[in-house]
Each structure stands twice: as C-alpha cells, then as structure tokens.
Amino acid sequence: MTVVIPPASHVIDMLNxxxxxxxxxxxxxxxxxxxxxxxxxxxxxxxxTLLQAEVYExxxxxxxxxxxxxxxxxxxHQHEVExxxxxxxxxxTAYTAAANISLAVGFALLLGAACNxxxxxxxxxxxxxxxxxxxxxxxxxxxxGLPPEVPGTETxxxxxxxxxxxxxxxxxxxxxxxxxxxxxxxxxxLGLVVLVxxxxxxxxxxxxxxxxxxxxxxxxxIMATALANAVFWLVLGSxxxxxxxxxxxIKK
Amino acid sequence: xxxxxxxxxxxxxQSRSNALKDRIVPSLFASILGLVLLYGAGFSETAQLHxxxxxxxxxxxxxxx
Numbered sequence: 672m673t674v675v676i677p678p679a680s681h682v683i684d685m686l687n688x689x690x691x692x693x694x695x696x697x698x699x700x701x702x703x704x705x706x707x708x709x710x711x712x713x714x715x716x717x718x719x720t721l722l723q724a725e726v727y728e729x730x731x732x733x734x735x736x737x738x739x740x741x742x743x744x745x746x747x748h749q750h751e752v753e754x755x756x757x758x759x760x761x762x763x764t765a766y767t768a769a770a771n772i773s774l775a776v777g778f779a780l781l782l783g784a785a786c787n788x789x790x791x792x793x794x795x796x797x798x799x800x801x802x803x804x805x806x807x808x809x810x811x812x813x814x815x816g817l818p819p820e821v822p823g824t825e826t827x828x829x830x831x832x833x834x835x836x837x838x839x840x841x842x843x844x845x846x847x848x849x850x851x852x853x854x855x856x857x858x859x860x861l862g863l864v865v866l867v868x869x870x871x872x873x874x875x876x877x878x879x880x881x882x883x884x885x886x887x888x889x890x891x892x893i894m895a896t897a898l899a900n901a902v903f904w905l906v907l908g909s910x911x912x913x914x915x916x917x918x919x920x921i922k923k
Numbered sequence: 924x925x926x927x928x929x930x931x932x933x934x935x936x937q938s939r940s941n942a943l944k945d946r947i948v949p950s951l952f953a954s955i956l957g958l959v960l961l962y963g964a965g966f967s968e969t970a971q972l973h974x975x976x977x978x979x980x981x982x983x984x985x986x987x988x
Contacts, residue, residue: 686944686948686949686952687944687945687948687949688949690945690946690949691948691949691952691953694949694950694953695953695956698953698957709982713978713982717978717982718978718982721978721981721982754970754971754973754974755970755971755974756974756975756977757974757975763978766975766976767976767977767978767979769975769976770964770975770976770978770979770980771979771982773960773963773964773976774960774961774964774965774979774983776957776960777956777957777958777959777960777961777964777965778957778961779957780953780954780956780957780960781953781954781957781958781961783953784949784950784951784953784954784957785950787945787946787949787950787953788946788947788950790946809983810983810984813984814984817984817986818984819981819982819984820981820987821981822981822988826986826988829986829988832986833966833986836985836986896981896982896983896984899982900982900983900984
C-alpha cells in the first residue's frame with residue numbers, strides 16, 4: 672500500500688470543517704464547565720493545603736535571609752524586580768480558574784482529537800472511559816515519577832522534569848493506544864513496553880530531598896490532587912461525550 | 924486490469940481520502956490548538972503566565988518552579 676502525502680496547500684482543502692468544528696465546540700463547553708468545577712473542588716482541600724505550605728516556605732525564606740544578612744541588599748533588589756503576581760483572595764482564585772479552564776479546554780481538544788480518530792464518541796458513558804484514559808495519561812503516569820508537590824519542596828532541574836513529564840505522557844498515551852486498539856499480540860506487547868519505559872528509565876530526582884513543609888502536608892496534597900483530578904477527568908470525558916453526541920455530524 | 928480490480932482500487936482510494944478528511948486532518952488541527960493552550964497554561968516560563976497559572980499547575984501535577 673502506498674501512502675500519499677498531500678502538499679501543504681491541499682491540507683486545508685482536505686479538512687472536514689464540520690468534524691473540526693464539532694471537536695472545538697465540544698471542547699470549549701466541556702473545558703469551561705469542567706475547569707470551573709475543578710476550581711470549586713480545589714477550594715476544598717488542594718488550595719488550602721497549598722496556602723499552608725506557602726506559609727512554611729515563606730518562613731524558611733525569611734530565616735535564610737536573616738542568617739545571610741550580608742546578602743540582604745541583593746535579596747531586597749531581587750524583591751523589587753519580582754514579576755507581577757495575583758493578590759491572594761479573589762484575584763488569585765480568578766486567575767487559577769482561568770488557568771484551569773485553559774488546561775481543561777486544551778485537554779478536551781486532545782481528547783476530542785483522539786476520539787475523532789476512532790470515529791467519535793456517541794454517548795457520555797463512552798466519554799467516561801476516555802476521561803479515565805486522560806487521567807491515567809496526564810495525571811497518574813507523570814505523578815508516579817514526579818508526585819504533585821507543594822511549594823517549598825526541593826526538586827531536580829525544571830527542564831529535566833518537564834522533559835520526563837512529557838515523555839511519561841507521550842509514552843503512556845502511545846502505550847495505551849497500542850494496548851487497546853492494536854490487533855496483533857506483538858503490538859500489544861510493544862504497547863506494554865512503551866507504557867512502562869518512562870518508569871524504568873526513572874524520573875529526575877533532587878540530590879537530597881528537602882521540604883519546608885511537614886511531610887504530612889505533602890502527603891495530603893498528593894491525595895487531594897489525585898481525587899480532584901480524578902473527578903475533573905471523569906467529568907471532562909463524559910461532558911465531551913455528551914456534547915459530541917449533541918453536535919453529532921449529520922451524515923450525508 | 925479487470926473492472927473488478929479498478930472498482931476495488933477506487934473504493935480503496937475513496938476510503939483513504941475520507942479517513943484523511945474526516946479523521947486525521949481535523950484531529951491534527953484540534954491537537955495543535957490543544958497543545959498551544961496546554962503549553963501556555965502549563966509550560967510557559969514567562970513569569971506573569973507562571974504566576975497566574977501557579978496554583979493550577981501545582982494541582983495538575985505539572986512540573987513548576
């Protein structure tokens with residue numbers, strides 16, 4: 672079989688707009704509602720735990736400034752040029768909600784794209800399964816190597832962690848796809864290998880573990896985010912299923 | 924080539940073109956949009972974007988700081 676790759680100018684002509692529009696509209700609505708719901712769920716335990724950890728972080732920073740009084744000038748100067756950040760309270764919550772909605776719409780677009788490759792979702796119950804897949808890919812797999820952290824935790828280099836996170840996400844997505852959708856045993860086995868490979872390689876870890884906040888707080892944060900993200904993904908998936916079934920493309 | 928072969932070839936080309944048009948290209952465009960949003964909210968190191976999305980990133984287990 673020969674695969675014909677069309678020239679770039681023809682790609683736009685090749686786009687079935689009604690399918691594209693259906694993915695985008697479903698993703699916008701699903702992302703909006705799931706993002707808002709996530710903001711409400713976060714306010715129960717995730718955000719209070721994070722704010723508590725920030726108090727420990729600030730205390731630790733204050734002690735280090737005090738003990739290194741010689742460098743106070745540099746610290747003050749650094750404080751002056753510090754970038755804008757939202758004020759605690761409503762402003763901070765509003766920006767978190769905006770970030771949650773952006774992430775949710777982004778996730779929903781990827782979910783919609785994957786479903787469309789398999790012929791679309793026709794029911795919210797199918798959406799639940801896709802949501803479970805999204806939770807495994809974007810939360811469970813990266814968290815196994817890099818657990819959600821409260822501010823003030825010593826970590827490995829940011830770029831290394833971002834790279835490993837990306838590898839965990841891509842490999843888990845590819846691995847699950849092969850496991851569930853490929854037809855031969857060999858490809859399913861390959862899927863399993865791809866699925867575990869990021870964990871076999873291992874996530875970048877700091878040289879020594881240190882956290883300003885007590886371990887109990889870090890533990891609570893992991894549990895709270897695991898629960899909040901599970902609810903978020905199941906709702907996002909089923910909403911995608913529901914909106915897609917409502918905007919189902921009418922076949923000519 | 925027999926007419927049956929021609930028919931099979933045509934059906935094959937048609938279904939390939941439909942798969943590209945209905946599935947692959949719309950999914951590709953939607954994924955690009957999704958990745959841009961995820962990069963901005965989850966990965967961008969611009970200080971303002973990082974600070975605005977800080978709590979969302981920590982909660983979603985994105986590497987932060």
